[in-house]
Amino acid sequence: MSDLQPGQLAPELLATAAALVLLLLAVSRRRPQLVMLPVGLGSIALGAWMVLGGAVVPGAVVGLLGVAAPLLPVLLPGRPTLQQAWGGGLALAGALVLTGWQLAVALGDGGALGVTGWRGSIAVDGLAGFTRITVYLSALLVIPMGYGYLQERRINRAEVEPLILLAAVGMALLGAANDLVTIVVALEVLSFALYVLAGLARRDRRSQESSLKYFVSGAVASAVLLYGMALLYLATGSLELPAIGAALGSVLVPAALVAVALVLVAVGVAFKVALAPFHLWAPDVYQGAPTSVTALMAAATKAAAFALLLRMALVAFPALGDVWAPALAVLAAASMLYGAVAALVQADLKRILAYSSVTHAGYAAIGVVARSTDGLGATMTYLLTYAVGSLAAFGVVIAVERRRRGEVTLATIRGLGRTSPLLAGILALALLSLAGIPLTAGFVGKLEVFRAGVAAGWTWLVVIGVLSSVVAAGFYLRIAGVMFLEEAPDAAPATGDADEDGDDEDARLPVLSTGLSAATALSAALVLVVGLQPALLLELAAQASVLVR
Amino acid sequence: MTGLDLVLLGVGLLTAASAVMTVISRNLVHAALFLAVALAGIAGVFLVLRADFLALVQLVVYVGAVAVLFLFGLMLTRAPIGREALDSQHRGLALGVSGTLFAVLSWLIVDAFGNVRVEEVAGPRIGDLGIALFRDWVLPFEVLSMLLLAALVGAIVLSRREDGESGEPEPVVPIALAVDPDADPDAAPDAAGEVRA
Numbered sequence: 001m002s003d004l005q006p007g008q009l010a011p012e013l014l015a016t017a018a019a020l021v022l023l024l025l026a027v028s029r030r031r032p033q034l035v036m037l038p039v040g041l042g043s044i045a046l047g048a049w050m051v052l053g054g055a056v057v058p059g060a061v062v063g064l065l066g067v068a069a070p071l072l073p074v075l076l077p078g079r080p081t082l083q084q085a086w087g088g089g090l091a092l093a094g095a096l097v098l099t100g101w102q103l104a105v106a107l108g109d110g111g112a113l114g115v116t117g118w119r120g121s122i123a124v125d126g127l128a129g130f131t132r133i134t135v136y137l138s139a140l141l142v143i144p145m146g147y148g149y150l151q152e153r154r155i156n157r158a159e160v161e162p163l164i165l166l167a168a169v170g171m172a173l174l175g176a177a178n179d180l181v182t183i184v185v186a187l188e189v190l191s192f193a194l195y196v197l198a199g200l201a202r203r204d205r206r207s208q209e210s211s212l213k214y215f216v217s218g219a220v221a222s223a224v225l226l227y228g229m230a231l232l233y234l235a236t237g238s239l240e241l242p243a244i245g246a247a248l249g250s251v252l253v254p255a256a257l258v259a260v261a262l263v264l265v266a267v268g269v270a271f272k273v274a275l276a277p278f279h280l281w282a283p284d285v286y287q288g289a290p291t292s293v294t295a296l297m298a299a300a301t302k303a304a305a306f307a308l309l310l311r312m313a314l315v316a317f318p319a320l321g322d323v324w325a326p327a328l329a330v331l332a333a334a335s336m337l338y339g340a341v342a343a344l345v346q347a348d349l350k351r352i353l354a355y356s357s358v359t360h361a362g363y364a365a366i367g368v369v370a371r372s373t374d375g376l377g378a379t380m381t382y383l384l385t386y387a388v389g390s391l392a393a394f395g396v397v398i399a400v401e402r403r404r405r406g407e408v409t410l411a412t413i414r415g416l417g418r419t420s421p422l423l424a425g426i427l428a429l430a431l432l433s434l435a436g437i438p439l440t441a442g443f444v445g446k447l448e449v450f451r452a453g454v455a456a457g458w459t460w461l462v463v464i465g466v467l468s469s470v471v472a473a474g475f476y477l478r479i480a481g482v483m484f485l486e487e488a489p490d491a492a493p494a495t496g497d498a499d500e501d502g503d504d505e506d507a508r509l510p511v512l513s514t515g516l517s518a519a520t521a522l523s524a525a526l527v528l529v530v531g532l533q534p535a536l537l538l539e540l541a542a543q544a545s546v547l548v549r
Numbered sequence: 550m551t552g553l554d555l556v557l558l559g560v561g562l563l564t565a566a567s568a569v570m571t572v573i574s575r576n577l578v579h580a581a582l583f584l585a586v587a588l589a590g591i592a593g594v595f596l597v598l599r600a601d602f603l604a605l606v607q608l609v610v611y612v613g614a615v616a617v618l619f620l621f622g623l624m625l626t627r628a629p630i631g632r633e634a635l636d637s638q639h640r641g642l643a644l645g646v647s648g649t650l651f652a653v654l655s656w657l658i659v660d661a662f663g664n665v666r667v668e669e670v671a672g673p674r675i676g677d678l679g680i681a682l683f684r685d686w687v688l689p690f691e692v693l694s695m696l697l698l699a700a701l702v703g704a705i706v707l708s709r710r711e712d713g714e715s716g717e718p719e720p721v722v723p724i725a726l727a728v729d730p731d732a733d734p735d736a737a738p739d740a741a742g743e744v745r746a
Contacts, residue, residue, distance in 0.1 A: 009688075016695060023702065121688040159706045166699045173692060181689040189696045196703035234661070254661040260653065 008117040008124050009176075010058055010102065011095035011132055012169045014065075018091030019165035021069070022084055026158030029080060032073035040069035057101040061094045081156045085147045085515070088161035092140040092168065099132040107543055114546040116178055120240050123178040123311075126544030130380040131175025131307040134387050138299035139168040141391050141523055144515030146292025149398045155200045155290065164296065167193035171304035178315075178548060179240040180229045183308060184222075187272070190304060191218050194297060198289040210288025217271065217281035225268025231261035232316075241315040242549055249319040262320060266327065269312060272305040275365060276334035279358045283346075286354035291401055294350060295394035298357050299387035306364055306383055310376060313368050315549055321371050329369045329461050335362030336468035343475050349397050349408040352475065353390065356434055359472055360386050363465060366449045370456035377545035378448035381537060385445035388526040389433035395520030396427040399512055410479065415488025423512075424483045426524045431476040433527045436469050441530035444537065557597045564590030577623055585616035602675050 006013060024035045047063025068090055072083045106113040106124070114125045122128070143164060150156035170190030177183040195218065199211025233239055235257040236247035247253060270278045286294045317324055339359030346352045364386070367379030400408045400416070400423070417424040433442035446469065453462040530537055567586040574580045588611040595604035682690055 019698075118688040119685050121686070157706060159702050163699065163702060163706070166695060166702075169695065170699075179689075181686060182692070185689045185692045185696060189692060189699055192696060192699040192703055196699075196706050199707060202707070231657075256657055257661040260657050 005117050007055070007058070008102075008122065009173075011098040011136065012172055014061070014098060015091055015095045015136075015165045015169045015172075018065075018087065018094075019162040019169070022087050022162045022165070023159070025083065025087065026080070026162075032080075032083070033070060036070045036073055040066045042066070043069065058098055061097050065090060065094050080158060081151065081160075082147070084158055084161040085143055088165055089140060089143045091165065092136050092143070095168075095172075096133070096136045096140060099129060099136060103129045103133075103540075103544065113544065114548050116242075116548055120242075121179055121182045122173070122176040123548035124176065125548045126541075126546040127307055127310060127376065127380065128172075128176035130384065130541070130544055131303055132172045134303040134384045135168050135171040135175070135300045137384075138296060138303070138387050138391060139164055141395075141519045142292050142296045142299075144519040145295065145391075145395050145398055146290065147515045148513035149292055149402055149516070150200070150290060152402060153201060153204075153290065155202075157200070160197070160200065163193045163197050166190075167197065167296065168300065171300050174304045175307035177308075178242070178311070180233065180244075181239055184226060184229065187222065187225075187308070190301065191222070194293070194301065197293040197296070198285060200290050200293065204288075206288035207290065208288075210285045213281050214285045214289075217285075221268050221271030221278075224264050224271070228261045228264025228266075228268060231257055231264065235261060241311060244316045245318055245549065248317065258320070259323075262317060262324060265312060266324060269305070269309050270331060273302060273309055273361050273365075274335075274358050275331045275361050276338045276358060277331070279335065279339070279361075282358055283351050283354040286357070287348060287350045291350065291394055291398045294353075295391055295398075298353065298390045298394065302357065302361065302364075303383040303387060306361075306368075306379060309365075310368055310379060311547070314371065314376065314547055318371070318549075325369050325371060328365055329458060332362040332365035332369060333461055333464045335359060335365070336465055337362075337471075340468045340471040340475075343472070344478075347409045347411070349400075349410070349413070349479070352479070353393060353397070356472065357390065359468060360390075360434070362468070363446060363449055366453040366458065366461055366465060369458055369461065370452040372452060372456050373545045374455060375449075375452040376547065377538075377541040378445075378452040380544070381541045382445035382449050384537070385433070385441035385527075385530060388523050388530065389430050389440070389442050392426055392430035392520055392523035392527055393434065395516060395523060396423055396430065399423055399516055399520065402516075410482050413479070414482050414486045417484035419488055426520060428480045428483065429524055429527060431479055433531065435473040435476040437473070439528075439531045441527045441534075444530055444534040448538070448541075553597060557594065560590055560593040560597060564594065578620070581616060581619040581623065584619065585612050588612050588616060602678065 021035065021039050024039075025032055028035045043066025044063050045066075047059045047061070047066055050059030050062060053059070069087075072086055076082045076086065102124075103113075105111045106129070113129075114123075116123050143161065146160075147156065150160060167190045170186050170188075170193065173186035174183065174190060177186050195211055195215045198214050199207055201207035232244060235253045236244045238244050238247060248258060267278065271281075274282045286297065289297065313321075313324065313328070335358050339355045339357075339362065343352050343355035343359070346355060360382075364379050364382045367375040367377075367382060369375070370378070397408050400413060404412050406412075413424075413427075416427070429440065433440035436442045436446035446465075450462045450465060453459075453465070564587050567583045567590060571580050571583040571587060574583060589608065592604045592607040592612065595601075595607055
């Protein structure tokens with residue numbers, strides 16, 4: 001077993017350090033350089049030392065961030081929240097670069113993908129790397145998307161970016177966690193940060209309701225999961241997933257104990273990924289939370305929770321595959337059908353997207369049920385494509401919400417295709433991707449998952465998946481039809497002209513600040529690029545389908 | 550049945566009884582105090598089983614910190630603590646669920662370990678615990694500090710008085726000590742909201 005290697009957790013260390021620096025920056029409101037100058041100088045020195053030590057890329061990232069730190073208050077004087085947003089965004093971009101560097105080193109000559117680190121606490125493998133990419137990319141896009149929106153709702157507190165960073169670190173760690181203790185701790189870090197973020201809008205009852213429901217259901221799910229893990233430890237005498245997997249393969253473990261442990265763990269994880277009978281919290285929570293937080297939950301949390309599901313299923317419980325696979329298949333089928341049908345009767349766009357996230361949890365679970373290397377790669381690909389598609393959709397929802405100052409329902413976006421064709425086009429593209437229409441990212445993910453499912457012999461499940469896609473395409477097309485075919489309502493309920501860069505020539509045009517439009521356009525571009533050129537992503541997924549067992 | 554068994558039985562019954570009282574008592578403060586007794590009872594169980602260190606940790610963390618935090622939370626948030634306090638009216642359902650869970654789990658433990666003869670073991674030395682914690686489990690231990698950080702920041706976010714953000718203070722609305730429910734709600738919505746919250 002290798003010794004402790006900080007390099008294996010480089011992206012997480014960077015993001016954590018950034019969260020601490022941003023908190024200090026928030027405390028030192030009047031004199032930001034008191035914090036930023038020492039931090040910058042220290043980072044530059046550390047970066048130089050790392051470069052001299054041979055670690056060029058991470059050293060360069062740390063050094064550049066060190067240069068950026070004291071520049072932030074200089075370039076953006078008197079705008080603390082904007083400094084926070086830029087700081088958080090730069091740190092996440094750095095974490096993304098570090099993740100790419102780690103994967104490149106591991107996949108290149110002489111590298112190793114699939115080793116354990118920190119005395120078995122984390123696994124440095126493809127699943128961890130892919131989860132990091134999805135999580136950091138989502139968080140990076142969510143910050144600029146949410147900046148103006150939170151600012152207008154007057155809830156852009158100095159703690160938002162540190163909490164987003166902490167949530168992202170928790171999610172990335174969950175993707176890498178290789179023993180039960182690390183899993184629980186990482187899960188709680190991300191959950192705590194998200195509970196608070198969901199309740200940011202303290203005067204909005206829906207936001208409070210969302211936060212409370214998320215907290216209560218999340219705490220219950222954690223308790224159930226924890227009890228299952230305790231029983232698992234009782235049965236196998238180990239906390240490390242590979243050792244648990246090996247112990248469960250032997251005949252000496254008490255069967256009833258393992259069965260109950262499996263059920264409890266499965267229920268807890270199903271809560272976290274919002275599979276069908278355990279999804280009841282999702283619509284209310286998604287609807288009430290500030291929209292940028294909802295986007296983070298949908299895109300990043302789903303990826304992290306699925307990483308947990310994949311690792312538990314394939315590393316800890318492979319010996320019981322014949323038991324859990326049919327059960328999980330039933331859950332997946334129920335999610336796909338129920339989510340699609342329930343979304344048909346919703347009017348609120350955020351609720352529709354919430355039910356669609358339940359559906360997508362079902363699709364992604366097909367890759368888990370397949371129990372194969374292909375299935376692993378397919379689920380990872382699917383989660384990434386779902387993340388970019390849903391981020392683009394939520395970006396447009398934020399844009400519309402900012403103009404209307406209220407909920408975004410089907411009635412609100414009526415005629416959006418005429419008043420602002422670009423925005424409507426991006427939403428349509430995102431919905432097409434979520435529906436899995438060819439030439440978009442969603443198609444690539446769905447095709448991979450279905451292919452893995454058929455290859456593993458789960459034809460009935462894939463048939464249900466196709467069926468559910470057709471139903472889901474119905475409500476996505478309904479949204480597109482409302483936008484493009486119907487006339488905009490005459491009396492545009494536009495109120496308030498205090499938007500930062502809104503020229504009120506046409507009051508019905510949604511507000512687009514630079515950050516929001518850039519992030520939304522980037523997500524939409526990613527949807528297109530992955531849809532048109534899937535080879536790169538699929539190649540990466542195929543090479544990264546490595547699990548530490 | 551040795552004397553130790555009797556003590557274990559007694560402590561266990563005390564713990565179970567106060568746990569039940571925690572759930573059925575109608576006064577929140579009483580419930581919190583019963584909870585403290587139940588947690589202390591668990592420490593007693595540990596003590597009888599010769600896990601001294603665990604018993605002490607249980608006392609310090611749960612009775613000393615968690616239970617007291619409950620009481621502080623009740624006082625500081627001025628939560629309704631009287632007889633009319635929150636009750637979700639699902640007694641039968643709750644009894645059914647928890648009863649089933651109890652039956653399943655106790656059957657499970659008896660089924661798995663009923664015939665196993667447990668030898669008396671000397672608990673691990675505290676030094677070994679420390680080495681395990683700071684060498685083998687150092688990563689989760691360090692990440693726990695992030696968990697605390699997130700919780701602290703979250704508590705600040707949720708409890709700090711809201712003033713506008715990024716340095717522009719919102720107009721301060723004086724808090725009326727007694728809000729007339731029939732008063733014009735539009736006159737001072739902020740004040741009313743502040744008092745209700």
